Amino acid sequence: MPSFDAIVIGGGTNGLACATRLAQAGQRVLVIEGRDKLGGSTAETDPWPGYRSPCLSHLLTHLDPRVETQMKLADHGLSFVDRNIPSTALALDGNHLVLTGAAGDTISGLISDADRTAWQGLRKRLMGFAGALAPFRAMTPPRLAKESGNQYLKLAQLGLGLRRLGRDEFREFLRLALINIADVLEDDLADDRLRGLVAFDTVLGAWMGPRSPNSLFLYLNRLSGEISGKRGATALPRSGMGSVATAMIQSAKTAGVELKSGAMVERIIVENDRATGVALASGEEISATTVISAINPKTTFLDLVGPRHIDTGFANRTRNIRSRGGAAKLHLALKGTPDFRGANLRSRLVIAPSIRSVEDAFNAVKYGEVPTRPVMEIILPSAFEAGHAPDGHHVLSAIVQFAPHEPKDGKESARNAMLENTLSVLEDHAPGIRALIEHSDFLMPYDIEDRYGMAGGNWHHGELAVEQMLFLRPFPAVAQYSTPIAGLWLAGAGNHPGGGVSGAPGWNAAERILSRGRS
Amino acid sequence: MTDPRLHFKTPLRQTPFHSRVAEANVLNKWAAWGGYTTALELSDGEMEYSAIRNSASLYDLCPMVKYRISGADAGAYLNRLTIRNAAILAVGSVHYTAWCDDEGKLLDDGTLFRWADTEYMLCCQERHLPWLLDTAAGFDVAVAEITEEIAALSLQGPCSASVLNAAGFDVKALKPFRMARFAFDGGELTVSRTGFTGDLGYELWIAPDHAVSLWDKLMEAGAPWGIRPIGTHALDTARIEAGFIVANADFIPAHQALREDRVRSPFEMALDWMIDWDKGHFNGRRALVAERNGSTSKWALVGLDIDSNVSTEGSIIYHDKKREVGHITAATWSPATKRNIAIAQLLRPYHDQKSDNLWVEVYALRELQYAKLMLRAKVTPRPFFNPARRRATPPGNY
Structure with a gap:
């Protein structure tokens, strides 16, 4: 049986980040990926001849700075078309609002001076809070239990950072931390387009509406991300999201990580209450001193480890990780250039005309229904650079919300209805776009679950919500990356500061594994 | 069927032996136990205790909570649930066992009966169905509460074997913690050599519709030995002498404890x-x-x-x-x-x-x-x- 210091299950960004960090520390590491392509949700596909399309994620907001620099991603080919692509809040009358710079530094378009000023104030304040929270992303969440290996110095720095906001701002932070975004937007802003855009960005990928309690925290989480030292970034990698995967794979290889794709792990081998390796679907068994799961925590414990090796309460807690997916993914191959009423296609196009539109779209999925007017974020990679579609053609990638993960009228009918409603909204904003469609591909949350192993089709491998973030992610007993089973660790987006494409949970886990090894 | 909305009119249920216990309960001392009306003392507490130690006693055990656990993984399931090895328990045997939560704190203790290779019965003081069902996820096993499907009687005392033999149930060869089956009244009677008195004794398990005839049979057959129905007080004296513990008397099940320092591990309860x-x-x-x-x-x-x-x-x-x-x-x-x-x-x-x-x-x-x-x-x-x-x-x- 081949043997490694560490086996990482799952070759997504977190798996690759974790493996590379361990290999850089001298460990012999194997990454096992079930799909044919490494890179997880950042991998690309060639669904139709002549077109390239992102699989799932199509923009980068949270690339961990340690991952970016220490994996030397730039040297391995990662560069950006733009680290802050503009956001266009689409309006049906063509009166769009365009936000440019980090997290909407400047606004162009017709908007009142009052709103312009108010937005600057709100943005600055929220960026300040997000900045104070950002260092937390690069550390293992603390625990109250004895001997938890808390990083007290870093925690003190974090606390100091929050105090440094000043008395009034700290009080504002406490007021806003657990509030819903809709209340704040309605307090501060009057413009529906701007409110709609921020409300949409807040709940992107989440299973909550802008009026859901604590939703503002998700916006802070979004703003706490950075790309190449730029906070509040919305970056489009050059030649597509796939280049993130490619660069990480190259970096892992350079560090000496062995990569094995197309090999499904069927079981984590537990002997004498210790994880000693993995068994593949092929029957092959590979042993390792450390087994690290960078896939979904539910799948890890309930399927790969299995209930016989875990306690009933722990299994219940795992089963109860909330992981409802509310986002659908649309890919279109277009045989011409769509016209979103004059909007700049080299921007992130958001259809979310008001807070109400986002909340209404969410209301439907609460009852397993398809919203009549879904809201969405659209990217046309082919508008930014050549190589994504044949000349004169375009490829459109959209995250459409909200889609029911458990539709009451059945999966097929929900998919058809959701696609129809989505195209109908698109047609309203870009008349004639339906006639341009050459191919289409539409993934509902349950399709995403089937294809990418995300429980419930939730993009973040567990809903992002205050009660499942930080030291509560995915739940307290495993929030520090270690598990009750000796030798088994978690390193996926289901752990802090997971969600999204960042590599941070993987990197944090590797640091924890290394420091625990030393201690 | 009675209207379920009228449940409040009968807050306590009656056991299948109620008519007979009520007849014997001249002191009219009743108490609630697990949702049933049960007798604390029938006519004379000292004489009831004396029956346990000197002749034969009959105690209505119906409120004990019973679960049937069946399926190919029943043994593996019980090994995950309980602290003792249930897989090596022989068919037709019984053992005392206990189970814990994730933190290793006691949830309950009880007796486990292996009826068949893939069928067990767990008998305990408190109700645990949610926990038992949660534990079943991932096992090929069916868990059902069968408290109402089985009437249970405890026949304890030095003369209990003689009473059973006189009633036509030959238990001479039955060893402690073993079970035997007998045809009775057109049904089947299971006798286990178990009990809660620390004395010679048996527990009898039968479908509720044969309960009263079993009671009558034993009272009739046991008359020459002075068989006597007893209440809980007499049993409690005997169980303390035997050194047995009871959930919610000697320890608080971890799922019921409100104060975090009240829970106990098997080490702390000598289990x-x-x-x-x-x-x-x-x-x-x-x-x-x-x-x-x-x-x-x-x-x-x-x-x-x-x-x-x-x-x-x-x-x-x-x-x-x-x-x-x-x-x-x-x-x-x-x-x-x-x-x-x-x-x-x-x-x-x-x-x-x-x-x-x-x-x-x-x-x-x-x-x-x-x-x-x-x-x-x-x-x-x-x-x-x-x-x-x-x-x-x-x-x-x-």
């Missing part, structure tokens, strides 16, 4: 002898390994022998009359041993190294006035009463 460390993982194992390796148990369960004849139930125990070191969970004057006995929880190490200077503070009610007593207590082995007839096979011909 660690049952733990099978080699059978693979079971609920709470990791916590129990840590407790064992770190010697972090805080409490110990002990038997106490106390000066005087005043019952010490619920009393606080002091070391050197000053330092509070534990409390008594069950106590009685023991007629069989003529001692004042108690089951107690003591902080370690007052259960052994520092057990030489223990005192029990008792407030004895004497004609409307409490007298405060400090009584000397000595740690003593359990069971307090352990007659050889309990284990003899064939049983003595009393």
